[in-house]
Amino acid sequence: MRTILTGIRSNSVLTLGNYLGALLPMVRLANEHSGDSMVNIFVPDLHSIISEVDGDLRENTIRTLKYWLAAGLEMNENVHIYRQSYVPAHSELCWILDCVATMGETSRMIQYKEKSEGKASCNVGIFNYPILMAADILLYSAEFIPLGEDQFQHIELARNLAIRFNHRFQQEVFVVPASTADQVKFMGMSDGIRIRDLLNPEKKMSKSTAAENSKIMLDDEPARAAKKIMSATTDSLGRVKFDMREQPGVSNLLLIEALVTGVPLQDVLSTWAGETRYGELKKKVASSVAEMLEVFQGKFAEISDTEVYKLLEDGEKYANKVANAKLLEAQKVFGLR
Ligand code: TRP
Secondary structure, eight states, X not given: OOEEEEEOXXXXXXXXXXXXXXXXXXXXXXXXXXXXXXXXXXXXXXXXXXXXXXXXXXXXXXXXXXXXXXXXXXXXXXXXXXXXXXXXXXXXXXXXXXXXXXXXXXXXXXXXXXXXXXXXXOOHHHHHHHHHHHHHHHTTTEEEOOOOGGGHHHHHHXXXXXXXXXXXXXXXXXXXXXOHHHHHHHHTOSSOOOOBOSSSTTSBOOTTOSXXXXXXXXXXXXXXXXXXXXXXXXXXXXXXXXXXXXXXHHHHHHHHHHHHHTOOHHHHHHHHTTOOOHHHHHHHHHXXXXXXXXXXXXXXXXXXXXXXXXXXXHHHHHHHHHHHHHHHHHHHHHTOO
16 A cells, blocks of 8 residues: 655644645645555654744644644544654664765755855754655655655655665665655646735745734634735735736735635636725635634644544554564664664
8 A cells, every 4th residue: 555644844833824735735635545545644843853943842743733633634544643753763764864865965955055054053953854854754665745845855855865775785675755746746736835925925924924914823813814814915906816926915815715715716716807896805815714714723622632642642653663664674784683
């Protein structure tokens, strides 16, 4: 049975952009495939500590897992949730892969370059991040890893490491993950969903933007979120049209409306075709967002910590079994066992 694997870092509360652009599409994919594939959903908590964590990491981790469930992740015998740091094989395989990866290829990672640029000092974890990520993927023989395009380079690295490792030992120890083109096909996306900053719609919505009205957080009070939509930047063209380049603010609102209501974008666009008053559109989007948050937060509140810990217990038992078996194979070919 093939494996689909993905994870979302839990450094802070997620934004509406994270939810609509990443979490929701991943939950859909997971539900669609969990009948005939293994689906591993994990919290990369070891990846979290390369940078600052808002609040308590343990609490954030449980909250993130509740987000998955509140977003509709259906649990069955093929779906496993686990915390990375509870599966020590990740760290151990990371070291082994460190000895396979080269400084050159790892230094070329865009995320590392961005995160280290201009800093007086940069921790080694930031550099090693993609190798740990390769271990996360290869330990479970994952073929598909649904992720945003900013992570494609890391998947390519995981592929290269798997290929190099297998070649070096002339054994198929690791399953080589699908190519970027096939990942994109699997996710069914032409270009990723990027929800924009409400005040500066040229930019992506980000939790690190200081202005509160730029972003909607998943724990925002629905009425507050509605106000943020009402104060969103639009333009002076006076026509409701989907054109991310010319009218990013209005287009962003249309996209949000489609995603929070589940109505196809084309249908949203035909509903609003010919409209010239942005106020009307904003009112509708504001109420749709408020309603979506109300429902989501209601579901979230119903999930108990006990329920999450029970799922983690099963998931981590499974993950350790699969990961330890693969780690042992890698250790054996290197002569460590
Ligand atoms: N790098 C991912 C991110 O920043 C998180 C992550 C770490 C991950 N390891 C992974 C995702 C393995 C998928 C598979 O979003």
